[in-house]
Amino acid sequence: DIQMTQSPSTLSASVGDRVTITCRASQSINSWLAWYQQKPGRAPKLLIYKASSLESGVPSRFSGSGSGTEFTLTISSLQPDDFATYYCQQYNSYPWTFGQGTKVEIK
Amino acid sequence: EVQLLESGGGLVQPGGSLRLSCAVSGFTLSSYAMSWVRQAPGKGLEWVSTISGSGGSTYYADSVKGRFTISRDNSKNTLYLQMNSLRVEDTAVYYCAKSDGYNSGALEYWGQGTLVTVSS
Numbered sequence: 001d002i003q004m005t006q007s008p009s010t011l012s013a014s015v016g017d018r019v020t021i022t023c024r025a026s027q028s029i030n031s032w033l034a035w036y037q038q039k040p041g042r043a044p045k046l047l048i049y050k051a052s053s054l055e056s057g058v059p060s061r062f063s064g065s066g067s068g069t070e071f072t073l074t075i076s077s078l079q080p081d082d083f084a085t086y087y088c089q090q091y092n093s094y095p096w097t098f099g100q101g102t103k104v105e106i107k
Numbered sequence: 108e109v110q111l112l113e114s115g116g117g118l119v120q121p122g123g124s125l126r127l128s129c130a131v132s133g134f135t136l137s138s139y140a141m142s143w144v145r146q147a148p149g150k151g152l153e154w155v156s157t158i159s160g161s162g163g164s165t166y167y168a169d170s171v172k173g174r175f176t177i178s179r180d181n182s183k184n185t186l187y188l189q190m191n192s193l194r195v196e197d198t199a200v201y202y203c204a205k206s207d208g209y210n211s212g213a214l215e216y217w218g219q220g221t222l223v224t225v226s227s
Contacts, residue, residue: 001169034213036152043202043220044144044152049213087152091211094166096142096154 002026002090006099012107019075021102023088028068032092035064035073038101039084047086048073078104109133109216111203116221123193123225129186129203129218137161137181140206142214143188145199145223155201156188160209171197193225 003026013019023033031051036044046055048064051071061076075082083106088099115127127143143155156177157166165177176189186203200220206212 036214038152043217044214045217046213046215049207049215055215089152089154089214091206091213094157095168096157096166098152098154101151 001095002029002093002097004088004090004097004099006086006088006102008102009100010103010105012105013078014107015078015080017078017107019078019082019104021073021086021088021104023066023071023073023099025069025071025090029090029092031067032090033064033066033071034089034091035062036087036089037082037084038087044087075104109205111205111216111218113201113203113218113221116201116223118224118226119193120227121193121195121225124189124191125193125223127188127190127201127203127221127223129188131184131186131203131205134205136179136184136186138209140208140211141177141179141186142204142206143177143186144202144204144214144217145197146202146220147196147199150199153199157206157211158186164210190223193223195225197223198225199223 033051035048038044052064142157158177174192178187202220203218204214205216207215
């Protein structure tokens, strides 16, 4: 199985900060990586697919990059609505796997 | 507008069974892969199962293989998850989700989730 490791697990940041979350795969997943945002009590929301494609309706301050085994999610200027938990997920091969999540907290 | 609505969750004893349903609207079910993803209380997301658009291919996490069965009725616009031999560790919110492709793909739409509690 492909293991997905996110870092950091928790991130404290202020409104306006540039935030970067890293996701590493235990083997190459090409660009078959998605990023999701989840708020407490809510379903996850797709932000990025195929490593760097922005889902329709998602603000342009979100961006994704990487291929192979190392990926990043960047929020260029953190907004109050962005405080949430973020997950990466590989869909290159079954079983699909998620990272453990990164909680973005208010500093 | 794409909508996914899960139902069928509840309290069940260990060893029992439940069938979850996911009624969809706003798209042609047979054109997309569909999945179940779960989240135990206070924990992260765990992929459970995926079925292809035709229903001809199914995939399962090792933790549920042999106990859970994913299926779909495209004529009823409904996805199912039959869960047998339930264990305490199956307790979670179960989400159905639509992929952006026929056989696979990122999970672009999610339902609101249904809670399954396995306890004596």
